[in-house]
Amino acid sequence: MALNSYEEIVTNFVSPTLVLAGPGAGKTYLLADRVKRLLYNGTDKGVITVLTFGKDANQHMINELIKPSGFNIPFAKLPHISTMHSLGFEILCEKPRDVNLLKTNLRVQENENVKRLMYRDASLILDYTEDDSKEALKCKQYGDCKENPEERKCQICEQYWKIMSKCNYVDFDDLILFACRILEKNPTILKKYQFQAKHLLVDEYQDINTVQFRLIELLSRESRNGLFVVGDDAQSIYGFRGGNPKFILRFKEDFPGSETPPLPYSRRCHDKIMQDAIKVLKKYYTDWTGEQELKYKVPSGEEPQIWKLLSDKAEAKVVAVIARQFVQEKKSILILVPKKEFFPLITQELSRRGIVYSCPISFLPERVKIAKLFVDWVTNSSNTFRTRLVIEELINKGIAHIPGAKKDKRTTPETIKNRIIEETEIAKLWESVNKKNDLFLVIKNLKDPNKTLIKIRDELLNLSDLFINFKKEKCGEFIKQLAVVSSALLNNICFLLQYFQ
Numbered sequence: 249m250a251l252n253s254y255e256e257i258v259t260n261f262v263s264p265t266l267v268l269a270g271p272g273a274g275k276t277y278l279l280a281d282r283v284k285r286l287l288y289n290g291t292d293k294g295v296i297t298v299l300t301f302g303k304d305a306n307q308h309m310i311n312e313l314i315k316p317s318g319f320n321i322p323f324a325k326l327p328h329i330s331t332m333h334s335l336g337f338e339i340l341c342e343k344p345r346d347v348n349l350l351k352t353n354l355r356v357q358e359n360e361n362v363k364r365l366m367y368r369d370a371s372l373i374l375d376y377t378e379d380d381s382k383e384a385l386k387c388k389q390y391g392d393c394k395e396n397p398e399e400r401k402c403q404i405c406e407q408y409w410k411i412m413s414k415c416n417y418v419d420f421d422d423l424i425l426f427a428c429r430i431l432e433k434n435p436t437i438l439k440k441y442q443f444q445a446k447h448l449l450v451d452e453y454q455d456i457n458t459v460q461f462r463l464i465e466l467l468s469r470e471s472r473n474g475l476f477v478v479g480d481d482a483q484s485i486y487g488f489r490g491g492n493p494k495f496i497l498r499f500k501e502d503f504p505g506s507e508t509p510p511l512p513y514s515r516r517c518h519d520k521i522m523q524d525a526i527k528v529l530k531k532y533y534t535d536w537t538g539e540q541e542l543k544y545k546v547p548s549g550e551e552p553q554i555w556k557l558l559s560d561k562a563e564a565k566v567v568a569v570i571a572r573q574f575v576q577e578k579k580s581i582l583i584l585v586p587k588k589e590f591f592p593l594i595t596q597e598l599s600r601r602g603i604v605y606s607c608p609i610s611f612l613p614e615r616v617k618i619a620k621l622f623v624d625w626v627t628n629s630s631n632t633f634r635t636r637l638v639i640e641e642l643i644n645k646g647i648a649h650i651p652g653a654k655k656d657k658r659t660t661p662e663t664i665k666n667r668i669i670e671e672t673e674i675a676k677l678w679e680s681v682n683k684k685n686d687l688f689l690v691i692k693n694l695k696d697p698n699k700t701l702i703k704i705r706d707e708l709l710n711l712s713d714l715f716i717n718f719k720k721e722k723c724g725e726f727i728k729q730l731a732v733v734s735s736a737l738l739n740n741i742c743f744l745l746q747y748f749q
C-alpha cells in the first residue's frame with residue numbers, strides 16, 4: 249500500500265517507514281507530529297524513543313514538541329528523545345565492565361588531535377606504521393570494526409581501546425560500537441531498550457554509518473512496524489566519518505515490507521533555488537532516489553546567481569559587497585565556504601566594510617593555540633591526554649632534540665626513521681599508565697629514561713615549576729619559556745594568560 253498523503257505517512261503504524269524528505273521539507277515537524285499522534289492515541293511515552301543526530305537537533309525537536317504555538321506537549325509527558333551518542337552512553341553505562349570501563353568517572357574523549365595521536369601510538373606499540381593507524385581510525389569512524397581481529401587495522405583499534413580504557417575514556421565512535429556489543433551479549437538489557445523503542449523514530453537517516461545501523465536494527469528487531477525514519481540521501485554530509493546514504497538506498501531490503509514515501513514539500517527554499525539545486529544533484533549524484541514533484545510553501549523568488557571569479561581575493565570582495573547590500577536591506581546572510589582557509593580573506597573584507605559578522609571557527613593563530621595547550625596542561629598536568637599532546641609539541645618544536653623532528657630541510661628518511669624509534673619509545677609508556685598513574689607521573693618516575701625522555705621530562709618539570717612561581721610571584725620566566733616551547737609572541741602569551749590569573 250503506497251502512502252499518498254501526509255496524513256497517511258504520519259499515521260502509518262503497520263510497516264517500517266522511511267520518509268524521503270528534501271531540505272526544508274519539515275522533517276522535524278513530521279517527527280514531532282508523529283510523537284504527538286502516538287501520545288494522543290494512548291501510546292505510553294515509555295515505549296517511544298526519538299533519535300536525533302546532534303545536540304542542536306535534539307533541542308530543536310524538544311522545543312517543537314513543548315512550545316505552546318507548536319504541539320504544546322507538557323515536558324513531563326515527553327518520550328525518550330536523545331542523540332544517538334547519548335543513547336549509546338546510556339547503554340554503555342548499563343555494563344561498562346563488559347568493555348573494560350568503569351562507570352565512575354567514565355568520560356567521553358572529544359578531541360580529534362588526541363584521537364589521531366592515540367591511534368598512532370597504538371600502531372607504533374604494535375610495530376605498525378602511521379599510515380596503518382589512519383586505516384584503523386577510518387575503520388572505527390565507518391563503524392566497520394571487527395572483534396578478535398586478524399586484520400592489522402583492527403588490531404590497532406583494539407590497542408587503541410586498551411589505551412583509552414586505561415584512562416576510563418571512550419570516544420564517540422566507540423560509544424555506539426560498545427553499546428551494540430553490550431546489547432548483543434546481554435539479552436535482558438537488549439529487551440529493556442527494545443521495549444523503550446517499540447516506536448523508534450530516527451532523524452537524518454542519510455548520515456548513519458554501519459555501526460549506527462546495527463544499533464537501529466537491534467533496537468527495532470522486535471517491533472519493526474514501529475520503525476519510522478526520515479532522511480534525504482541527497483543531503484548526506486557525514487561521508488568523512490562514515491555516514492553513508494546507502495542505508496537509505498537499501499532500506500527496503502533491510503526492512504522488508506517497508507514503505508518509503510516522499511514528503512514532497514519545500515518550506516524553506518523557493519522554487520528557483522530548488523530547481524537549480526536539482527540540476528546540480530542530477531549531474532553529480534547519479535544514485536539519487538529521485539526528483540519529487542515539490543509543493544512550495546514559500547513564495548517564489550529570484551534566480552540564484554553564479555559568479556565566475558579569478559581569485560579567492562576577488563571572490564571575498566564580491567561576497568563582502570553583496571553582504572553589505574543585504575545588510576543595508578536589513579536581511580540576514582549566511583556565507584558558506586568550502587574550507588576554513590577561506591575565512592581570513594572573507595572576514596577581512598567584511599571588516600573592511602564595517603560589516604558585523606559572527607564566525608564559529610576559532611581564529612587563534614597556530615602558535616597561540618600551542619601556547620594555550622601548554623597553559624591548559626600546566627593547570628592540570630595529571631590529565632594524561634594533555635600530557636601526551638604537549639610531549640608531541642615538544643617534539644614538533646625541536647625542543648626534545650630529536651634530529652629532523654622539526655619539519656624543515658634537515659628531514660631525511662634517516663631522521664624520519666629515528667623519529668619513529670623515539671616516538672615508539674614514548675608510545676610504549678602507555679604500558680605503565682593506569683587509572684592511578686597518569687602519564688606525567690610515569691615520566692617523572694622513569695627508572696632508566698633515554699636521552700629524549702630525559703629532555704622531555706626536564707622540560708615538563710621546568711614548565712610546571714615555573715608556573716607555580718608565576719602564580720606566586722608573577723615573574724616572567726614562565727611566560728618566556730612558554731614563548732620558547734610554542735614560538736608564540738610574548739604579547740600574545742600575556743594576552744592569553746590574562747584568563748588564567
Ligand SMILES: [Zn+2]
Pocket residue numbers: 384387388392393394401402403405
Ligand atoms: Zn577496526
